[in-house]
Amino acid sequence: MSTLTQQDTFQALFAASPENFHSIRNSGKESFLNQGIPAVKAEEYKFTNISKKLDNALTNFSTALPFEVTPSQVKSALFEGFEGDVLVFANGAFLPELSSTIEGVEISKLSDKPETSLGSIAKASKDPFAALNQASFVDGIFISVPKKSQIERPILLLSFNKENLGQVIQPRVWIEVGDFAEVTFIDQSISLSDSAYFVNKVVEVKGGVNSQISYYRLQNEGKNTIEVSNIETDILKDAKFTSVNISLSGDMVRNNLSLNLLGSNSEGNMFGVYLLNGKTHVDNHTNVDHTIPHADSNELYKGILADQSRGVFNGKIFVRQDAQKTNAFQQNNNILLSEDAIVNTKPQLEIWADDVKCSHGCTVGQLDEEALFYLRARGLDKLSAKGLLLYAFAGEVLEKIEEESFHNHVVNLIQERLGSKF
Amino acid sequence: MSKDNQILEELTSKEYEHGWSVNYEADEAPTGLNEDIIRWISAKKEEPEWLLEWRLKAFRTWQSMTEPQWANVHYPKIDLQSLKYYSAPKQSKKPKNLNEVDPELIAIYERLGISLNEQKRLQGIAIDAVLDSVSVATTFKDTLGKLGIVFCSFSEAVKEHPELIKKYLGSVVPMTDNYYAALNSAVFSDGSFCYIPKGVRCPMELSTYFRINAANTGQFERTLIVAEDESYVSYLEGCTAPQRDENQLHAAVVEIYAGAHAQVKYSTVQNWFPGDKEGKGGIYNFVTKRGICAGDHSKISWTQVETGSAVTWKYPSCILKGDYSVGEFYSVAVTNNYQQADTGTKMIHIGKNTKSRIVSKGISAGKSQNSYRGQVQVMKRADNARNFSQCDSLLMGDRCGAHTFPYIDINNPTAKVEHEATTSKIGEDQIFYCNQRGIATEDAVALIVNGYAKEVLNQLPMEFAVEAQKLLALTLEGSVG
Numbered sequence: 001m002s003t004l005t006q007q008d009t010f011q012a013l014f015a016a017s018p019e020n021f022h023s024i025r026n027s028g029k030e031s032f033l034n035q036g037i038p039a040v041k042a043e044e045y046k047f048t049n050i051s052k053k054l055d056n057a058l059t060n061f062s063t064a065l066p067f068e069v070t071p072s073q074v075k076s077a078l079f080e081g082f083e084g085d086v087l088v089f090a091n092g093a094f095l096p097e098l099s100s101t102i103e104g105v106e107i108s109k110l111s112d113k114p115e116t117s118l119g120s121i122a123k124a125s126k127d128p129f130a131a132l133n134q135a136s137f138v139d140g141i142f143i144s145v146p147k148k149s150q151i152e153r154p155i156l157l158l159s160f161n162k163e164n165l166g167q168v169i170q171p172r173v174w175i176e177v178g179d180f181a182e183v184t185f186i187d188q189s190i191s192l193s194d195s196a197y198f199v200n201k202v203v204e205v206k207g208g209v210n211s212q213i214s215y216y217r218l219q220n221e222g223k224n225t226i227e228v229s230n231i232e233t234d235i236l237k238d239a240k241f242t243s244v245n246i247s248l249s250g251d252m253v254r255n256n257l258s259l260n261l262l263g264s265n266s267e268g269n270m271f272g273v274y275l276l277n278g279k280t281h282v283d284n285h286t287n288v289d290h291t292i293p294h295a296d297s298n299e300l301y302k303g304i305l306a307d308q309s310r311g312v313f314n315g316k317i318f319v320r321q322d323a324q325k326t327n328a329f330q331q332n333n334n335i336l337l338s339e340d341a342i343v344n345t346k347p348q349l350e351i352w353a354d355d356v357k358c359s360h361g362c363t364v365g366q367l368d369e370e371a372l373f374y375l376r377a378r379g380l381d382k383l384s385a386k387g388l389l390l391y392a393f394a395g396e397v398l399e400k401i402e403e404e405s406f407h408n409h410v411v412n413l414i415q416e417r418l419g420s421k422f
Numbered sequence: 423m424s425k426d427n428q429i430l431e432e433l434t435s436k437e438y439e440h441g442w443s444v445n446y447e448a449d450e451a452p453t454g455l456n457e458d459i460i461r462w463i464s465a466k467k468e469e470p471e472w473l474l475e476w477r478l479k480a481f482r483t484w485q486s487m488t489e490p491q492w493a494n495v496h497y498p499k500i501d502l503q504s505l506k507y508y509s510a511p512k513q514s515k516k517p518k519n520l521n522e523v524d525p526e527l528i529a530i531y532e533r534l535g536i537s538l539n540e541q542k543r544l545q546g547i548a549i550d551a552v553l554d555s556v557s558v559a560t561t562f563k564d565t566l567g568k569l570g571i572v573f574c575s576f577s578e579a580v581k582e583h584p585e586l587i588k589k590y591l592g593s594v595v596p597m598t599d600n601y602y603a604a605l606n607s608a609v610f611s612d613g614s615f616c617y618i619p620k621g622v623r624c625p626m627e628l629s630t631y632f633r634i635n636a637a638n639t640g641q642f643e644r645t646l647i648v649a650e651d652e653s654y655v656s657y658l659e660g661c662t663a664p665q666r667d668e669n670q671l672h673a674a675v676v677e678i679y680a681g682a683h684a685q686v687k688y689s690t691v692q693n694w695f696p697g698d699k700e701g702k703g704g705i706y707n708f709v710t711k712r713g714i715c716a717g718d719h720s721k722i723s724w725t726q727v728e729t730g731s732a733v734t735w736k737y738p739s740c741i742l743k744g745d746y747s748v749g750e751f752y753s754v755a756v757t758n759n760y761q762q763a764d765t766g767t768k769m770i771h772i773g774k775n776t777k778s779r780i781v782s783k784g785i786s787a788g789k790s791q792n793s794y795r796g797q798v799q800v801m802k803r804a805d806n807a808r809n810f811s812q813c814d815s816l817l818m819g820d821r822c823g824a825h826t827f828p829y830i831d832i833n834n835p836t837a838k839v840e841h842e843a844t845t846s847k848i849g850e851d852q853i854f855y856c857n858q859r860g861i862a863t864e865d866a867v868a869l870i871v872n873g874y875a876k877e878v879l880n881q882l883p884m885e886f887a888v889e890a891q892k893l894l895a896l897t898l899e900g901s902v903g
Contacts, residue, residue, distance in 0.1 A: 043492065321820065336835035339802070347841065349826040354817035354847045362841040364800075364832040 012062040013136040013168060020111055024118050028134025031124035038128060045254075047312045047344040048283040053226055053252045057196040062166035063138060064197060066093035069160050074098055077158055077190050081405035084154035084186070087141065091161055092171035092201075094141045104149045110140040116174050121204040122232035127256055130230040133170045133202040140172030147178035147208065154184040154403050161199060161221065162192035171201045179208035185215050186406050191222030196251070198226045205233035205241070209263065212240045216406055219247040219255075220413065223278060228254045235295075237263030244401050245272040246410050247282045248417065258287040261295040261323075271400045272301040275417055276309035276341075283312035290323035290353075299330040302397050304390055305341035313345040315360070321352045330360040335367065335393060387418035450639075451508035457481060460608055463508050467577050467611075470584060480597035480607030487601045493764040494793040494825055495733050497706065500671055502640075507609045509639045548573055550614040550630045552643055560614075562626065572617035573628055576644055579615035586617055590648050594677040594714045594741070602673040602735075603710040606642045610675070613643035618653040620681070627883055629658040632672075634694075634705070640671040647688070651681035651717060658886055659690045661730070669697075669732060673708045682717025682744060687725070689882050691890050694730035701760025701789075704732025711738035715747030715773075723750040724767065725881040727890040732761060737795065739768035742776035742804075749778040752878040756894065757790030757822070766796035766827075771807040771837070780811035783875050786822035793825040800837040807837045815845040816874055868894075 010032070017025060038045035040052070054061075069090050078086070085100035087107065094109050101107070110116060124131035145151060161169055177183055189199070199221075207213050213233070221227070227250055235241045247253055259268035274282045288297040303311040317328045334343045347360040367389050375385035394414055401407040451462055460481055464474040489499075548562035550573065566573050572583060580587050597607035614630040634641050649655055661672075672694065680686050688711075697704025707730075713722035724738040740749030751767040769778035778798065786792040794813045815824035826843045848870050856866035871894060872879070879887050879894075 324820070334832070336832060336837070339835055341835060343830070343832040345830045345832075347826075347828060347843070349815075349843060349845055350823070351815065351817065351825065351845045352823045354820045354822065356817075357844075357846055359842070359844040360826070361843075362828070362830060362839075364830060364837055364839040366835055366838070 009061050010132070010136075013132070016063045016138075017136040018111070018138060020114055021118060025135050028119060028124045028131050029136075032128055032131035032135050035128040035131060044285065047310070048252065048254050048281065050226075050228065050252065050254060054198060057224065057226060057251065058167045058198055060167045062168060063136070064091045064162070064164045064166040064169045066090045067162065067164050069095060069098060071098060073160065074158065077160075078156075079405060079409035081408060082156065083405065084156055086156045086158050089141070089157065089159040089171060091164060091169045092137070092159070093139055102151070102155065104146060105151060105155075106142075106144040106146070108142050110142050110172060110174060113142040116142055118172070118174060118204070121206060121234055121260075122202050122230050122258070126258075127230055129200050129228040130202055130256075133172060133200050133230070137170040137172040137202070140174065142174050144176040145178055145181045145183045148180045149178070150181065151183040154186050154406070156186045156188065159189040160192055161189055161197060161225070163195045163197045167197040169197060169199045171199065173201075173203040175203070175205045177205070177207050177211045177213055180210045181208060182212040183214075184403055185213070186403065187215065187217040189219070189221050191225060194222050194224060196224040196226065199228070201227070201229040203229070203231040205231070207233060207235050207239045207241055209236045210238040211236070214242045214244075214402065216401055216403060217243070217245045218410060219245070219253055220249045223249065223251060223280075225250045226252050228256075230256045230258075232258040232260070234260050234262055235266045235268055238265045239263065240267040240269070242269040242400065243271065244397065245284070247272070247274040247276070247284075248413060250280055250282070252281045254283045254285070256285045256287070258289070259297065260289045260291065261297065262291055264292050264294040266295045268295070268297040269400070270297075270299040270301075271397045273394045273397045273414070274301070274303045274311050275394065275414060276304070276311060277306040277417070279308050281310045281312075283314075285314045287316045287318065288328065290317070290319045290326045290328065292322060293324045293326070295323065296327045297329070300397055301332045302394055303332070303334040303343065304337065304394065305334065305343060306337040308338070308340040310342040310344070314348065315346075316348045316350065317358055317360070319351045319353050319356055319358060323353050324355040326353065326356040326358065328356070328358040332362045333393070334364045335390065336364065337366075383419055387415070390418050391415060449508075449510045450506050453506050454503050455505070455507060455609070459507055463609060463611065466508065467580075469580060472588070473580060476591070476597070477608050480604050483598050484601065484604035484608055487604055489601050493735050493795070494791065494827070495735060495762040495764050497669070497733050497762070500669070500706065502605070505640045505671060507640060507642070508611055548626055548628050550575060550628075552612060552614070552630060552632045566624070566626075569622050569625070570619040571622060571624055572615065574615055576610075576613040576615050576646070583615070583617070586648065587615070587646070590646055590677065590679055594679060594712050595675050595710050599710060602708040603675050606644060606673050606675045606710070609640075610642045610644040613645045613674070615645075616647045616655065616657065618649045618655045618684075620650040621652045623653065624655040627656050627658055629660070632659070632661040634670060634672065640673065643674050645674070645676040647676075647678045647686060649678070649680045649684040649686045652683040653681070654685045656687040656883060657689070658883060659688070661692055661694055669704055669706050671706045671708070672731070674710070676709070676711040676738075678713030678722055680713065680715050680717065680720040680722050683719045684717065685721045686713065687723045688713070688738070689886055690726040690728075691886055691893065692726065692728045692730050693893060696730045696761050697732040697759065699759050701732070704761070705730065707731035707734045707736060709736040711736065712741065713739070713749075714741040715744050715749065715776075717747070718744040718773070719746045720744050721748040721750070723752070723881070725752045725878065726754070727878070727882070727893065728753065728755040728763060728765060729893050734763040734765055736765045737767055739770070740778065741770045741772065742778065743772045745773040746775045747773055748776070751778075751780045751782070752881045753782045754785070754875045754878045754890075754894070755782070755792055756785045757787070757792045759788040759790060761790040763791070764793040764795055766794045768797045769799070769809060771798075771800045771804040771809070774803070774805045775807070776804055777808045779809070780813070781877055782811075782813040783878055784813070784815040784824055785818070785871065785874075786815065786824050787818040789821045791823045791825070793827060794843075795827040797829040797831065798839055798841070799831045800834050800839065802833045804834055805836045807834065807839075809837075809839045811841040813843045814874070815843070816871070817845065817847045
């Protein structure tokens, strides 16, 4: 068994990493060795003991190799009614032969784009896992949406993951969106095996002036998947970025989502649902950094926790001294369905400017008995009544998904989980 | 805005009212901290052997601990070896009653507006006056004694009620609790002890007034309140310190024990010297306050108005162990100039049907930093626990900060927990509305701030509420952002 406290555990990853992006990898490695894997007492990983989890679950801490994916696998993975372009990945490696070519969008492997300034948005110094990825990712994808182009069809980033000679998968995504461009991404991963593996993903999004970007993400992988992701974006003047994150499954999932509002009149939205059962542990750490005046941010995360699941939420609104006239709202609501479920939530405000309107709210509770009674009185059995109310609870977030087929897909999954169709 | 700046300037140049100090002959411990000093203090206070052992054990624990770093406050490292751990005004013999107390000491308290003279007091408040390390006088002892209430200095209690002290000391805040609590356990000098027997409702407010006078001295007092079943007590605490250029350390421990159906209300108006407008000097206030609702249906309520001290680090907490017990926390924390406050509460729900309520109002002005840090924890067996938290921040000036760090940890599906927080400044429209109606800007700010803090001020006993309101007006006069 490996022990993550020993740094030689990672030598296999460093040794297997390619030669390209040499200086970027070096600084990532240095940063990682400085930070180390977070210990139990580390504030940022207080409720998510990731090092113990990795220690116990992984036996082979080396890079999982790409494998062959068949067109029929891709086809069956697409959800009903999806009309868009698909980019296919196997263990983080981009497979161009199975992917669509999208008119007007430049897509290539990161290894073909050595000038990309990886790590300039998702900084290695902020999180040890971002640093680890930066030091030892194998390859990734480069997506560039040119100026003023409106990409109407959504782009699906479809990742197939499985343990393959190693258990560490490190996808790396770089997205550039030009000024005045509009684009929607859907990020979905599919487990092809039940064995444990560790996904350490980094997505960097560079939005242009007045760009509009939606990033929808569905986490519904195998019960033994351990995942840490760092998604970070720079939002410029008049631009808008919306993230919707749906977490339904996995062993231990940690999402770091950071929005940097860098231009006035920009808007950052973060929405999420975590509907968990079994022993799934999902930790959403979000961070919105208001650096300039006149920017808005909204955040709404909702959690439904059954069985022995655990939901962790840490939302941070950071308003810098210059960021006057900021509006920032944040809300986190949780429903506990079982005696063994746990919620740890920490909505955090750090305000250094005075002319701001910031608020956050947070609740933990259960279904309204009266609402339940109302439905029962009208002939719904207990399960459907409960399901209906829980669906309505999550619905507020689901409505934020503007892509219809994906919305329907998520709604179906959630209704299925809640045990009834409406 | 130039007028605002002018007003702000006036405000910041306002001197601390209680900044004077008095020279009196004092009995001081040598500088430094080691086991001998602790023995010295213990001997000085003629303590029994078990208490000395307890102190030494705490000291040894403390040596193995490190200073906490997680709080959102910054200050230079305190050299604990350069402090004196005991300073007491010299009195030829221990006064038996108030008439024997050195008139000079009484004069100090008169100057602070606190009369120790029982005849002169209109309101029924019993006071334990603590100057530096020792309690100088306790009023109304006899009146309270008739009801079986014990209200005296801690040292006296050690001598006269050792069985109570032995039973409750460290039962709520164990010596191993944290760095400063361990330090306090090792070197605490005096404090107040209060014991309300079963079924007794304390007829008057009990109060401790802390005053730091000596330079380079740490004040480490310990308050222990024991309210037996079905009793009630309301307790007040006030504090001031002279204006000095060096920072002074105040690391107190307050423990409250509430039996079944007992109610304890603890109010603090904290007015330590906050440092001057350059951020020089001031008190470091690192306090551990905790109460336990040990019996069913008991209630502990903390109310605090914080205007003083350079750095505050304080989390009055409630352990809700008894079923149906209630914990409350009401706080107004005002910071100005370079003050830093990291304050909040912890509500630990253990018993069934327990309730807690948190209302925290932060006001920051100047270059100050004001943080709320709180935890609401619902344990697995705490069915039907209920919590409501509200923490609002008001910002005045563009160089101050307001931060909120609420931790909510829920382990029971029947819990109902709500938390909400807002941050804003006094709206120009609100000021304009008042101006329109002939209220000057400065008065309008006072009006709005008082309205903002009212929910908390209402919880204070009347005499304190008046003081607190005045203090608020004084601290914030004219600071329009």
